[in-house]
Amino acid sequence: MKFTxxxxxxxxLIEIEPVSDERGFFARSFCVREMxxxxxxxxxxxxxxSFNARKNTLRGMHYQMSxxxxxxxxxxxxxxxxxxxVDMRPTSPTYLKWHGEILSQDNYKMLFVPKGFAHGxxxxxxxxxxxxxxxxxxEPHSARGLKFDxxxxxxxxxxxxxxxxxxxxxxxxxx
Numbered sequence: 024m025k026f027t028x029x030x031x032x033x034x035x036l037i038e039i040e041p042v043s044d045e046r047g048f049f050a051r052s053f054c055v056r057e058m059x060x061x062x063x064x065x066x067x068x069x070x071x072x073s074f075n076a077r078k079n080t081l082r083g084m085h086y087q088m089s090x091x092x093x094x095x096x097x098x099x100x101x102x103x104x105x106x107x108x109v110d111m112r113p114t115s116p117t118y119l120k121w122h123g124e125i126l127s128q129d130n131y132k133m134l135f136v137p138k139g140f141a142h143g144x145x146x147x148x149x150x151x152x153x154x155x156x157x158x159x160x161x162e163p164h165s166a167r168g169l170k171f172d173x174x175x176x177x178x179x180x181x182x183x184x185x186x187x188x189x190x191x192x193x194x195x196x197x198x
Contacts, residue, residue: 024051026061026135031110031117033137035063036124037096041131052133053096053156063135064094066158073153075102075146080187081180083143084169084195086111091165092138094158102151103127104144105181109169112139119198121178126153141169143192145180168195 025038041048051057058065073082084107087093097106106126110117125147126132136142144153171178171188175198 024054024057026057026063029122031108031120031122031140032115034108034110034122034140035061035135037133037135039131050131052098052131064158067094067096067156068160069157071155071157073155075104075151075153076149077186078146078149079182079184080146080151081143081171081192082189083107083192084109084141084171085143086139086141086167086169087159087162088165088167091159091162093136094138095136095142096133096156097126097136097142097144098131098133098154099126099128100152100154101128102146102148103129104146104151104153106134106144107142107178107180108134108136109141109176109178110139111141111169115139119176121176123178123181143171145182147181168192170195170197173197 027036039050041050055065107123109121
C-alpha cells in the first residue's frame, strides 16, 4: 500500500499496489502493520456502506464531536465519487481548509480521514457504492454537520446540479 500525505495535516491518500496476472490482480486494501508503519491508527470498530442510486447525489458534510470523533478510511468500490474532507480542528494550521479527491472503482484510491474532520461526497455516477472503515461507534448525540456550500469554506463541487440532498444536509448551519 502507498500512503501519500495530503495538504491537510493528518489526512492521507491511500493507494493499493496490485499484483497482476492473466486473472486480474490481488491487492491489500488494509493492513494494521502498514498503517502503524506510517503512524496511522488502525483501530476500526465498524464498516459501513453508502449506496447511492443517482449521479449528483450529495452527502455531507458530517462529523462526530468528542469523545466520539472518528477516523475513517473511505473508498468507492462501484461507480465514482468526488470525496471531500474539511479540517474542523480549531488549533490546526489547516483549520477550515478542504481537500477533494475522486475515488472510483477504476482508481482504487482511498482516503484516510482523521478525527476532527468533516466528510462528504458527491456521486459522479449512478449506482455508486462507498465503503467506510470507522474507528468509533456512531453516537447520534455527537453527530454534527456543516453546510456543504458554506462560503467560508468554498468547496468546489464538480457538478453544479445537485439532484439529491437530504433535508438534514441542506439545513446544516453556516459557520
